[in-house]
Amino acid sequence: MTSLLVTGASGLLGRRLLDAEWSGDRVVGTYYSTPIESGHETVRLDVRDAEAVERVVKRVDPDVVVHSAAATSVEACEDDPELAHETNALGTKHVVDAATAVGARVVYPSTAYVFGDDEPVHAEDDEPAPINRYGRSKLDGERYVRAAGSAGTIVRFCVVVSLDRADSPDFGSWVRRQLEAGERVRLIDDQEITPTVFSDAVDALGYLVEREERGVFHVTSPDRMTRYELGREIARRHGLDPDLVEAIPMAEMGWGAPRPRHLCLGSEKLRQRGYEPVRIRTE
Ligand SMILES: NC(=O)c1ccc[n+]([C@@H]2O[C@H](COP(=O)([O-])OP(=O)(O)OC[C@H]3O[C@@H](n4cnc5c(N)ncnc54)[C@H](OP(=O)(O)O)[C@@H]3O)[C@@H](O)[C@H]2O)c1
Structure with a gap:
C-alpha cells in the first residue's frame, strides 16, 4: 500500500493502526480532542464538518481510508442521539463522499450492535436490526459505505x-x-x-485491505x-x-x-x- 489515512487515530483501534506492519510508508492519522504523539503525520479533524473532511482527504489523497473515528459510547449515543447521528452517520457520509472524490477505498470498522437479539450468533449477511442508538447510527454509517458502491469494506467487531x-x-x-x-x-x-482479540482487529483489517476485499466481514473469536x-x-x-x-x-x-x-x-x-x-x- 502506498498511502493510508486513518480517522480516529487517537482512539483505541486507530492508535494501533498507525503503527501496524501493513500500514505502509505513508500513513496520516486524524484526531479530534486528543492530539497524538506518533512518528506519523497527524491532523485535527471533526468528521461532522464536511468541508474539513473534504479538505483533509483531498490533501492527503490516500489510496485507502480506514474510517475509525466514531462516537463509541453506547450510553452517550443513547443520551445524545444527535451526536450519534452527526458523528457516526453523517460523519461517515462525509468521509465516504470525500474518499470517493479522490478514488480512495473506504474501510469502515463497525459493530455487533447493528444486530438485536433475534439470533444468538449473527452472520455477515444477516439483516441488521439494532436496538440502541449507537447501533442505529453505526448501521446508518454502514449504509453510506454501501451506497458508495463497490469501493467499501465494512468490518464488524464485537468487544475489542x-x-x-x-x-x-x-x-x-x-x-x-x-x-x-x-x-x-x-x-x-x-x-x-464473541470478543475480538486486538491483534485480530489490526491483522484482519490489514489482511482485508491488502487483498482489496469488499463487502461485509466479521472479525471475532469463535x-x-x-x-x-x-x-x-x-x-x-x-x-x-x-x-x-x-x-x-x-x-x-x-x-x-x-x-x-x-x-x-x-x-x-x-x-x-x-x-x-x-x-x-x-x-
Ligand atoms: N473498541 C471496541 O470494542 C469496538 C467494537 C466494535 C466496533 N468498534 C468500532 O471501531 C472503531 C474504533 O473504535 P475505538 O474503540 O478505537 O473508539 P475510541 O477509542 O472511542 O476512539 C474514537 C475515535 O474517534 C474520534 N472521534 C470522536 N468524535 C469525533 C469527531 N466528531 N470527529 C473526528 N473524530 C472523532 C476520537 O478522537 P479523540 O479521542 O481525539 O476525541 C477517537 O480517535 C469505531 O468505529 C467503533 O464503532 C470498536
Missing part, C-alpha cells in the same frame, strides 16, 4: 480486548491491571459476546463467552486469581441503552478466505 497487554485502555487490559493490583472485578454474566468468563480466562492466562472475578447481571450496570443478551458474530467469510481468528478459551 487485549489478552496479553496490561498497558492499553481496552477491557481485557483493564481487567488484568485490576487483578494484578489484587482488586475484585465485577463482570456481567448474562450477556454472551468463542462465545460472558465478560465474567472472559475475566476468569484472563486471570488464568496470567497466573492471577480467577476468584477475584465476580459475576453480576447486566441490570446492575444501570445502563439506559437497551442491549442484546447475545452480542455474538460469526466470522465465516474471513475463515473461508483462510484467516482464522484467535481462540480465547484455554480450557
Whole structure:
C-alpha cells in the first residue's frame, strides 16, 4: 500500500493502526480532542464538518481510508442521539463522499450492535436490526459505505480486548491491571459476546485491505463467552486469581441503552478466505 489515512487515530483501534506492519510508508492519522504523539503525520479533524473532511482527504489523497473515528459510547449515543447521528452517520457520509472524490477505498470498522437479539450468533449477511442508538447510527454509517458502491469494506467487531497487554485502555487490559493490583472485578454474566482479540482487529483489517476485499466481514473469536468468563480466562492466562472475578447481571450496570443478551458474530467469510481468528478459551 502506498498511502493510508486513518480517522480516529487517537482512539483505541486507530492508535494501533498507525503503527501496524501493513500500514505502509505513508500513513496520516486524524484526531479530534486528543492530539497524538506518533512518528506519523497527524491532523485535527471533526468528521461532522464536511468541508474539513473534504479538505483533509483531498490533501492527503490516500489510496485507502480506514474510517475509525466514531462516537463509541453506547450510553452517550443513547443520551445524545444527535451526536450519534452527526458523528457516526453523517460523519461517515462525509468521509465516504470525500474518499470517493479522490478514488480512495473506504474501510469502515463497525459493530455487533447493528444486530438485536433475534439470533444468538449473527452472520455477515444477516439483516441488521439494532436496538440502541449507537447501533442505529453505526448501521446508518454502514449504509453510506454501501451506497458508495463497490469501493467499501465494512468490518464488524464485537468487544475489542487485549489478552496479553496490561498497558492499553481496552477491557481485557483493564481487567488484568485490576487483578494484578489484587482488586475484585465485577463482570456481567448474562450477556454472551464473541470478543475480538486486538491483534485480530489490526491483522484482519490489514489482511482485508491488502487483498482489496469488499463487502461485509466479521472479525471475532469463535468463542462465545460472558465478560465474567472472559475475566476468569484472563486471570488464568496470567497466573492471577480467577476468584477475584465476580459475576453480576447486566441490570446492575444501570445502563439506559437497551442491549442484546447475545452480542455474538460469526466470522465465516474471513475463515473461508483462510484467516482464522484467535481462540480465547484455554480450557
Ligand atoms: N473498541 C471496541 O470494542 C469496538 C467494537 C466494535 C466496533 N468498534 C468500532 O471501531 C472503531 C474504533 O473504535 P475505538 O474503540 O478505537 O473508539 P475510541 O477509542 O472511542 O476512539 C474514537 C475515535 O474517534 C474520534 N472521534 C470522536 N468524535 C469525533 C469527531 N466528531 N470527529 C473526528 N473524530 C472523532 C476520537 O478522537 P479523540 O479521542 O481525539 O476525541 C477517537 O480517535 C469505531 O468505529 C467503533 O464503532 C470498536
